[in-house]
Amino acid sequence: MRIVLVNVPHPAIGSRIPDDHLPPLGLLAVGGPLIDDRHAVRLVDGEFGPMQPGALVAQVMAFHPDAVLFGHSGSTSGHPVIADIASRLARARPDLAIVYGGVFPTYHWREILKDEPYVTAIVRGEGEETARRLMAALAAGTPFASVPGIAFRGGDGPHATQPAPVIRDLDAYRVGWELIDHARYSYWGGLRAVVVQFSRGCPHLCNYCGQRGFWTRWRHRDPVTFARELARLHREHGVQVINFADENPTVSKKAWRVFLETLIAEKVDLILVGSTRADDIVRDADILPLYKQAGWARFLLGLESTDEATLAKIRKGGATTTDREAIRLLREHGILSMATWVVGFEEETDRDYWRGLRQLLSYDPDQIQMLYVTPHRWTPYFGLAAGRRVIQTDRRRWDYKHQVLATRHMAPWRVLLWFKLIEVAVQARPRALARVLFHRDAGLRHAMRWYTRMGRRVWPYEIANFLRDPLVGNGPTVAEFWGAPQDDEEESMSATRAERRVGTALPRADAA
Known part of the structure; x- marks a missing residue:
């Protein structure tokens, strides 16, 4: 065909x-x-x-x-x-x-x-x-x-039809790299780049995550085969930056160490960037030199919030002390930290934002990525948010970078004001600017300057979008807008609980 x-x-x-x-x-x-x-x-x-x-x-x-x-x-x-x-x-x-x-x-x-x-x-x-x-x-x-x-x-x-079996051997299917012209794709400020996956899924139970259930369970590729594939992409196609699409690639310390050691043995000059959990970084304190030697330049750490009550509500399973220690360890080993922080939870007030800002400043991350809470119908968090009012009915804006839900105590303009203030306070404080301008590592200095240039473009763009896009004053509830919760189907490659009760996951007809 x-x-x-x-x-x-x-x-x-x-x-x-x-x-x-x-x-x-x-x-x-x-x-x-x-x-x-x-x-x-x-x-x-x-x-x-x-x-x-x-x-x-x-x-x-x-x-x-x-x-x-x-x-x-x-x-x-x-x-x-x-x-x-x-x-x-x-x-x-x-x-x-x-x-x-x-x-x-x-x-x-x-x-x-x-x-x-x-x-x-x-x-x-x-x-x-x-x-x-x-x-x-x-x-x-x-x-x-x-x-x-x-x-x-x-x-x-x-x-x-019945769910497809989970792919146990991720190396059984190859990526069709020949479909692209590698010279067209870049990241990190114009460097030739690809996206890869070492693992799929995540064993943690964060109830807002739209990806964890999609992959059903955590698995990883053969670490030696994977490292050699990255080396081949560098040697044959000139790839310089490897962007990991994994939710949590470092779950298995044993497998991850084998990957790092194999990539180091390949002697290729690669820049590795991706996401992981702060507690994995703290766990791996003894092998962080291997991270750096293999080429890791930045980790995005999903902190989500600095409020312990909120972290418990969304079942993050982390702690603020661990988050702070992970950022310290990354800096000690010459790896940038990007902290994600999510706003827009229903009960937030000015006091919560002020406390969160002070906590973020105490963490001292190199970079920050601000996001708005965005519920997905197939996640357990959807049930918690089902009664909240939707203020953005354009589904093209449900991308974590636009406000979509009303908050009880804060008008949308006020949430935006705090959102932008926190970005400026974290990224433009003297200590952060000094790193951007004078960091002793030229590669990391380039990366931070590139990210800062992007931020200068995104900052006014988001404000313009807010002013241009109409928000609904008294919109539908989340449940009215998206429909009934689907958390029974969260694991995409597993039978639903109802099907397991009757002992079947065979073809079913469901009215839309």
Whole structure:
């Protein structure tokens, strides 16, 4: 079959503001196995430009595809864009098979199949093996009901087949790196870059996380094979920056140490960036020199809040003392720390923001990433937020960088004021500016200056968006806006509790 993988231009600030673009790992991960199955596969990346809808559709159609797959960009805020492009493709070629995968469609398959007739099928959960089986069924004309891990439209409405098995061997499917021109993709201020995954999932129980249940359980690649693949990308394609997409790559200290030691032995000059938990950094204090020697330059630490009561409510499982110690240890070993801090919890007041700012300053992170709390219907946190009022009904804005929920004691403009004040206070304090200007490590100095330049562009952009985008004064509740909670289906590759009770996870018909 002739297959086009489409990465639509995402509306999120992180896609539109930077000059750098990273390759869509999810689509490449599906593309590799499809190429190995002897399909003719092409990637169309609409992020560059960004491409206008008409031009994107024309480029897809120029390949004369039998099927078009939307994957990695299947997020909440990206869905309206995908829906627009998919409908245009269907009008141009009514016989075209349109397949949609990713986190958002995995859980919202009922609504999508009901409201968007141009979608042929939805891949639920991991896509490598499921996409292979679905394309084989399309090519042979066999019934979709025989393909695990998908949803499709039957004669009596949307159906979901039994969950696909969790991929136990992540090395069994290769990433289709040949689908991209590596020279087009960069990060860290123009350095050639890729996105990779050492592991999938997370063993922790943070109740707001939209990713943990998607992967069902934590697994990792063979650390030696993985390290050698990164070295090959550097030697053969000139890749300089490796951006880890893992939620928590450092869960297994034993496997992680083997990866670090193997990469060090490869003697490649790589810059590694990614996310992990503060308690893993504290646990690994004795091997942090290996982190640095392997090339780690920055870790994003999901602190979420500096309030212990809030951390308990969202089941973060961390502690403020651990967060502070992790930042200290990273600095001691020459690794930058980026602290994420989430605002917009229902009961927050001016006093909470002031206390949080003082706590963040005491942590002394190198960088900060401010986010707004954003509930997902398939997470346990959704139930806690179901009665809150929605103030942003444009789903393209549900990207963590726009206020979407009303707070009880704070008007939206006041939340924004604190949001921007905290950013400035943390990033522009004398100690932080001194690091940006005079850090003794030239590489880290470059990284901090690049991030500061991005911040100067994002800061006014977010304010302009707030002033331009109308907010709803008395909007629907979260439950009215998104529907009933779905936490029973949080683990995308497991049977629901109801199905386990009756001893089956077989095809079911669910009204949307």
